Amino acid sequence: MMLRYALRSVRARKAGFLGAFLSLMCAAALITACGTLLDTGLRGTIRTERYAASPVVVSADQNVHRTTVKHKKGKTKVKHKAKPIAERAWLPENLETTLARTPGVARVIPELTFLAQPLTPAGTGGRTAYGHAWDSAALTPYRLVTGSAPRAATDLVIDRDFAVRARLRPGDRLTVQSTQAPRVYRITGIAAPATPVRHQTSLFFSAGEARRLAAHPGQVTAFGVLPAKGTSAERLRQAITTALHQPTTPLGSTAQVTTGDARGPVEFLDAATARTRLVSIGGAMGGTSLLVAVLVVVGTFVLSVQQRYRELALLRAVAATSGQIRRLLGREALIVGTVAGVAGALLGLPLGTWLYDRFVALGAVPATLQHTTGIVPPLAALVATALGAWTAARVASRRISRIRPAQALAEAEPGAGAEPETEARAKSARTRRTTRTRLTTRAGLTRGRLLAGLVLLAGGVVLVVVLSKLRTEPASTPVTFLAVVVLSTSVALLGPLLVKAAVLVLRGPLRRSGPTGRLAIANLRGNAVRMASVVTPLTLLIGMTCTVLFVQPTLGNAARAQVREGVRADWVVASQGPGVPAEAARQLRARHDIVTEVVRTTVRVGLDKYVAQGVTPAGLTRTWDPDVTAGSLAGLTEHTAAVSELAADQLHLKPGGTLKFTLGDGTPATLTVVAVYARGLGFGDLTLAHDLVARHVDNPLASSVLVSTPRTQTQLATTLREFPGVRVLAPAAADSLQAQRQQANAEVNYLAMGLVLAFTAIAVVNTLAMSVAERVREFALLRLAGATRRQVLRMLRIEALSVVLLATALGSGVALAVLTAFSIGMTGRAAPSVTPLVYVTVVTVGAALALVATALPGRAALRVRAVTVATARE
DSSP, rough: HHHHHHHHHHHTTTHHHHHHHHHHHHHHHHHHHHHHHHHHHHHOOOOOSTTTTOSEEOOOEEEEEEEEEEEEETEEEEEEEEEESSOOOOEETTTTHHHSSSTEEEEEEEEEOOOOOOOOOOTTTOOOOEEEGGGGGTTTTTTEEOOOOOOHHHHHHHEHHHHHHHHHHHTTTTEESSSSEEEEEEEEEEEEEESSSSSSSEEEOOOOHHHHHHHHHEEEEEEEEEOOOOOOOHHHHHHHHHTEEEEEEEEHTTTTTEEEHHHHHHOOHHHHHHHHHHHHHHHHHHHHHHHHHHHHHHHHHHHHHHHHHHHHHHHHTTTTOOHHHHHHHHHHHHHHHHHHHHHHHHHHHHHHHHHHHHHHHHHHTTTTOOOOSHHHHHHHHHHHHHHHHHHHHHHTTHHHHOOOHHHHHHHTTTTEEEEEEETTTTOOOOOOHHHHHHHHHHHHHHHHHHHHHHHHHHHHHHHHHHHHTSSSHHHHHHHHHHHHHHHHHHHHHSHHHHHHHHHHHHHHHTTTHHHHHHHHHHHHHHHHHHHHHHHHHHHHHHHHHOOOOOOOHHHHHHHHHHHHHBBOEEEEESSSOOBOHHHHHHHHHHHTEEEEEEEEEEEETTTTTEEEEOOOOHHHHHHBBBOEEEEEEGGSTTEEEEEEHHHHHHHHHOOTOOEEEEEETTEEEEEEEEEEEEHHHHHHHHEEEHHHHHSSOOOOSSSSSEEEEOOHHHHHHHHHHTTTTTTEEEEHHHHHHHHHHHHHHHHHHHHHHHHHHHHHHHHHHHHHHHHHHHHHHHHHHHHTTTTTTTHHHHHHHHHHHHHHHHHHHHHHHHHHHHHHHHHHHHSSSOOOOHOOOOOOOOHHHHHHHHHHHHHHHHHHHHTTTTHHHSSSOO
């Protein structure tokens, strides 16, 4: 019975439910899109290309592990955790003998994979270029289509796609920047793969040259194992696993044996790492979207219930119980939420694909991790939307379902607490208005709502305080956006009180604007609940947008400031390619310059990740000053390390202490701490010797070279003229280049939160339009009382500007509090980076949305004759 009535109600009030439908549909689309990203991170396929012809691949373990054993109440709990390392781990090449002796093995092919960037104007078409030994071409397999295999150290075979792009043929010369100095090779052949290779460019060298460039003597990247005739891949995998775990082969006990799609992550390490990043992005976006959606949809349903106050009051008056009212509104919400959820889920699927493509284009996710779309994200969005709508309806119906029928009719009387009054009204009308205002005040801010708002406000303050104590970006980022949402929710609950407070502040200026200003004051004061529903999404939009736009600059500018203060060098050598070769630094040193090579990586202390750099110890203090607060950099060697104050605090280290960690390629190391420095935000948490780091990274080329010299920029450039792409920059120019890279990295975060902000902007327009649309009868009565069309529109503009001022103050206050706490925690100073022009743009866009969303429905409402509206049935 109640479901049938709810269906008829929704059918009869399509226009009334349109606003709620749009909000819910956008929420479902956003949740579905975020869900597909999360699903891709969890289940996305990484298909192999390089190892297509090798059914079994043996590789090194790409994780660090920690096993904890707890004994509690006579029970033993064993917990195992693993975290990925940043660089490629290598295997000892003598495992080839063990593998070759394993039953079922026909052939073992050792693989070397290393950096090999061809320096041509045509480039590689966005593909990453890798070098290999020609002996391992059978892993794909690559076969020569023209020319011959490489034999001499300067011979080279290139793949056919690259040859076509760069217009190269056998006999041509090609300069390749690998792990050593750039070298000119003679192309002896062109090879084509038997299966498609779409995500990489392969260069094949002679065996001796490949070992030199790989720079890992006695080690290989992986082994491709070909089975004997009649041996299945799975059976061979089990046999190899058993052989590697024998006591006689201790070096192979950690090796990983993979088949099928599991070979892909072995080949594309960045794709395997991107899984975690995509899960984090999808989860953060989805969680934030859900919280924002609930907050916005509740406000939408509050307005929807207000529009039907008289209808619901009449139902109460004809003996409908509180439970029946709640069930009616709940079923209506479920109907609208289900329909909107289905439509939004269907829209969210292409939106998720577009979002994934944008992440790939920005470099945040490699194309080798294939986008996955399952049934779970749309279903989850549908369930979340339906439950969110039902919850919002229950919250919005609390007041009307609990008050007595007589009181409901009194509050629902046309104009009660809502119709503006002119100064010419009689004294009795003023008395009724005062009474109704009290009723509206009680209805707008009940004791429970006030208490909930204060609790959330306190919770937001606690989050801000906690944020000021967090000193790592992974910990602070989710708290930052959660604090914005929680504080905005407290604004939503305390909205009527805040609107009335704003009226007291704005009353003087508005009264001086004439009758329309006084009408606006009456509306703002008498309709605090409606105005609060409008203020909430606008506050969230301004607060969230300012936070998103200024979080990264706050962190990045502080880091760059530390770099500017810490670089003492006269010049900075940088590269447009993969890095600055060590040979370039040696040539500079030959001219008696003080040269510091900088190589960057990530290491693990236990399972925790720390940014590290390797620097040349000789003459270090002439080019670099990290603001040492304890110890001295004079003792920095391959057996010692310097740590930032943050790392020292987290790891309980001081000069003379022992630092145990895992290098980027999984190699364990134990060093002695010789110094603690303050500028860790700009230079990383750990500083090690350059040669130690360079031996354990995939790209040993320097990210930058600091040079202290009396020579000029031109003289340095002349010394380095044989190194393509290497540039000599002033420290200020290098800082500008870093700012551009910082902006490019920030685009990923802007994209991640941009859809949430777009949804919030739609909610602002939707809520304002609903708020104005419900006042058609009020506008008609004003017209009949003598107000002109222009005066009504002016009143609406004044109301909208008042709402914008309040929302700007609240949103800016929320963003300022959160950004200041973030700045204190991450940089140690209460100095958030806020660009005035960007901030003014945000406020201007918010104001423009509010004015347009108010003016257009207002003009539409005023097109109908006032007498027709006033005499029409409600």
